[in-house]
Amino acid sequence: MEGSVASDQTVPVFLGRDFPELREAVQRVCARFPGEYWRSCDERSVYPKEFVDALTEAGFLAALIPEEYGGSGLPLRAACVILEEINASGCNAGAAHAQMYIMGTLLRHGSEEQKRRYLPRIARGELRLQAFGVTEPTTGSDTTQLKTRAERRGDRYVITGQKVWTSRALHSDLMLLLARTTPADAVRRRTEGLSTFIVDIKANLGKGLEIRPLKAMINHNATEVFMDGLEVPAENLIGEEGQGFRYILDGMNAERTLIAAEAVGDGRWLLNKAVAYASERRVFGRPIGQNQGVQFPLARAYASLEAADMMVRRAAALFDAGRECGADANMAKHIAAEAAWEAAEAAMQTHGGFGFAREYDVERKWRECRLYQIAPISTNMVLAYIAQHVLGLPRSY
Numbered sequence: 317m318e319g320s321v322a323s324d325q326t327v328p329v330f331l332g333r334d335f336p337e338l339r340e341a342v343q344r345v346c347a348r349f350p351g352e353y354w355r356s357c358d359e360r361s362v363y364p365k366e367f368v369d370a371l372t373e374a375g376f377l378a379a380l381i382p383e384e385y386g387g388s389g390l391p392l393r394a395a396c397v398i399l400e401e402i403n404a405s406g407c408n409a410g411a412a413h414a415q416m417y418i419m420g421t422l423l424r425h426g427s428e429e430q431k432r433r434y435l436p437r438i439a440r441g442e443l444r445l446q447a448f449g450v451t452e453p454t455t456g457s458d459t460t461q462l463k464t465r466a467e468r469r470g471d472r473y474v475i476t477g478q479k480v481w482t483s484r485a486l487h488s489d490l491m492l493l494l495a496r497t498t499p500a501d502a503v504r505r506r507t508e509g510l511s512t513f514i515v516d517i518k519a520n521l522g523k524g525l526e527i528r529p530l531k532a533m534i535n536h537n538a539t540e541v542f543m544d545g546l547e548v549p550a551e552n553l554i555g556e557e558g559q560g561f562r563y564i565l566d567g568m569n570a571e572r573t574l575i576a577a578e579a580v581g582d583g584r585w586l587l588n589k590a591v592a593y594a595s596e597r598r599v600f601g602r603p604i605g606q607n608q609g610v611q612f613p614l615a616r617a618y619a620s621l622e623a624a625d626m627m628v629r630r631a632a633a634l635f636d637a638g639r640e641c642g643a644d645a646n647m648a649k650h651i652a653a654e655a656a657w658e659a660a661e662a663a664m665q666t667h668g669g670f671g672f673a674r675e676y677d678v679e680r681k682w683r684e685c686r687l688y689q690i691a692p693i694s695t696n697m698v699l700a701y702i703a704q705h706v707l708g709l710p711r712s713y
């Protein structure tokens with residue numbers, strides 16, 4: 317059994333308000349983007365460019381890029397704090413979070429030349445690498461069976477296929493793409509035969525690459541990506557051909573932990589909002605928060621959020637110590653997704669009819685919180701991981 321924190325692992329986990337100065341710096345930037353800003357972007361399905369620019373200028377999105385490539389080389393826990401504070405301030409980290417973690421594949425598996433070419437420019441905010449093309453319409457969660465094909469022809473790869481739900485592709489310069497380089501029936505293991513590429517979106521739009529916005533429940537700037545004879549220079553292959561799935565998996569622990577921190581932030585914002593409303597709103601001659609029927613869901617959500625926060629800290633501490641953290645990252649993501657949703661439901665119910673009024677922002681956060689149980693990975697897939705890799709039960713799919 318893989319377990320989570322094995323008894324021989326002594327990894328310190330900070331319990332208090334860690335990185336206080338970083339938290340305050342994030343809050344200062346977020347204060348410039350109040351609810352009206354987000355409602356306006358949401359209603360028009362517009363990308364929150366000004367907000368993303370402000371995060372980039374402040375250097376937050378380069379937190380995980382090592383100093384030698386122009387970033388601040390902070391630990392994963394600091395990046396978690398940034399995303400948590402963004403969402404706890406009522407803003408939406410989903411507009412830019414991928415800029416933090418997608419580059420991890422490049423950092424860990426790219427050549428020195430690739431790292432020098434992209435990372436400093438990403439750190440300076442000149443290049444956006446925040447589109448991640450993995451999910452396909454026909455294969456969904458069954459990633460190893462994806463159909464997009466990349467064929468080597470001389471010094472380039474020619475790519476044909478389709479991706480769906482690729483967030484921010486129209487607001488990114490580069491996309492990290494997972495495509496099949498060896499047919500599925502010609503590989504020894506189903507995790508082989510897939511490769512990762514850096515695709516220059518801007519240079520290829522209209523030349524074998526078409527991107528269409530996908531209307532969705534939340535303003536996540538999701539798109540459908542169509543590739544038909546898209547040519548990518550062979551030098552844009554990351555690492556070894558055929559090993560791309562492993563590289564993507566490598567980055568998942570960081571991604572899961574960061575998303576979990578974001579969910580905790582959303583939960584905190586919703587809970588604060590609900591507690592304030594429960595104290596102010598008077599019905600039947602007393603604050604609604606005096607009723608246990610209103611108090612208890614809020615108290616329960618608070619307890620769940622604290623548990624999720626601890627799990628995020630543990631996953632990040634293990635990651636930062638270079639320890640195995642697959643189980644912890646998955647559990648953090650799962651618990652945080654549920655805790656955020658619990659807080660969203662409690663906040664919605666506490667606000668009564670006003671929960672539906674756009675100006676309270678509760679319905680917006682409520683919609684945004686629902687995503688965590690589906691993307692970047694759905695609950696069942698996380699539970700299947702825990703069942704198989706932690707509990708030792710037979711593989712179910």
Ligand SMILES: Cc1cc2nc3c(=O)[nH]c(=O)nc-3n(C[C@H](O)[C@H](O)[C@H](O)COP(=O)(O)OP(=O)(O)OC[C@H]3O[C@@H](n4cnc5c(N)ncnc54)[C@H](O)[C@@H]3O)c2cc1C
Nearest residue numbers: 448449450451456457481482483536691692693694696713
């Ligand atoms: C707003 C949004 C943004 C997204 N952004 C991106 C992005 O930037 N890049 C990207 O690549 N993808 C992105 N996604 C896609 C997301 O990762 C997928 O939607 C998600 O992984 C689930 O895949 P699917 O939608 O194909 O569901 P399916 O795989 O069709 O699954 C449907 C349901 O069946 C369940 N299920 C399937 N198989 C099993 C099984 N064996 N056992 C138990 N349950 C099972 C799933 O858990 C799920 O609940 C985004 C999605 C959304 C909604």
